[in-house]
């Protein structure tokens with residue numbers, strides 16, 4: 001059993017089918033052989049029957065014509081023909097006509113009840129013989145010699161025995177047997193070879209491809225995909241495999257992103273804490289000096305120091321916010337409310353940039369179980385980015401859509417701004433990645449947003465076409481009525 005378990009699927013199938021086919025072919029060919037043998041015996045029986053009929057006819061003719069031609073027949077039977085015949089009886093006139101063996105005796109006795117002929121095959125001197133026994137019925141001419149024995153017309157008075165040597169027949173049967181065996185071997189081999197190719201091409205080859213792909217994934221290569229060009233189980237397996245690696249890729253990305261956030265978060269917390277106090281002092285001393293000094297040039301320079309210190313303080317503040325990504329305080333909130341509040345906060349920027357805002361908010365949107373302040377922070381970051389991406393554009397359009405999707409809610413923020421270069425799509429959620437130039441963007445907005453959405457058990461995705469705009473999609477789990485967190 002253990003040995004069978006170790007075999008490959010292909011070998012197992014071929015072995016199983018092979019055994020079944022072998023049994024079927026052997027049964028079928030044995031049946032054919034037996035049919036052939038039976039029909040050969042039947043032919044022999046017919047042959048023997050016709051010989052017996054002729055002998056009986058001769059005997060009758062002999063009796064009628066009062067002549068004895070038996071010696072002539074006997075001579076012919078012994079010399080010329082391969083067969084032999086003999087008439088036997090339990091009450092013969094001469095003892096040479098007594099039954100020679102059990103078969104002949106039984107035949108005569110059997111004819112008393114059932115006068116139908118019988119045959120047997122027996123061996124003598126290692127040779128096979130076909131022995132036929134048919135009933136001899138007492139006819140009127142026969143009574144001339146047998147009346148004294150008490151016979152009457154119609155009585156069974158013995159058996160005519162015809163013996164035919166079977167060496168020819170056996171030879172033919174043997175040849176048929178060899179042909180059948182050779183055909184069986186050829187048929188079985190052909191079926192096995194055909195089966196091997198079918199299994200190899202329909203299952204095994206594809207299983208090997210799948211196995212190789214799984215090994216690659218096992219080694220951490222999630223870029224492996226399989227071609228799906230069939231609708232059967234193998235095709236479904238390949239589709240599932242592709243879905244699995246896509247999922248793994250996205251999970252891997254999320255993991256890397258979370259690790260980055262965690263590392264940068266810790267670093268940022270330490271640095272921000274250390275920088276904060278000296279920065280406050282720089283700004284304070286710059287202000288003090290500004291108030292004391294009258295020289296306009298120096299005052300200008302002190303103003304720059306103060307501004308730069310303040311700008312750095314803003315960055316430090318963002319860093320602290322980023323590192324302090326507190327645990328969300330969950331409650332059931334209306335996503336649409338958050339959208340409206342965000343737009344209120346950002347109204348001045350939207351107005352200034354003459355942005356046309358289109359809202360498609362699902363009125364039946366289920367509530368989400370979330371921290372409203374954090375989710376608002378995410379939306380502010382995303383909408384601010386969109387506004388910044390459309391700065392100076394004549395037909396700036398911002399579209400915000402909320403929608404429920406299964407047991408999740410989704411928000412889509414679409415702008416027709418500058419878009420994101422393909423090579424940057426993977427980087428925009430990295431802490432400190434910004435294309436906005438020194439002093440304009442810290443590159444923390446999206447990484448903070450990513451962390452928040454992740455803490456909420458949701459996901460954030462982006463699609464963009466440089467020069468045409470970007471779409472940010474946030475998906476969050478729907479909150480349950482009892483306020484339970486559905487994802488933790």
Ligand SMILES: Nc1ncnc2c1ncn2[C@@H]1O[C@H](COP(=O)(O)OP(=O)(O)OP(=O)(O)O)[C@@H](O)[C@H]1O
Nearest residue numbers: 385386389419428434435436441442443444445446
């Ligand atoms: N809607 C958008 N259109 C085009 N580019 C975008 C969009 N949103 C984000 N980006 C790109 O992603 C980068 C990172 O965004 P993120 O919000 O993290 O940082 P930032 O906006 O540069 O700085 P911060 O938000 O910290 O002020 C941006 O610099 C910009 O290149």
Ligand SMILES: [Mg+2]
Nearest residue numbers: 381385445446
């Ligand atoms: Mg930003």
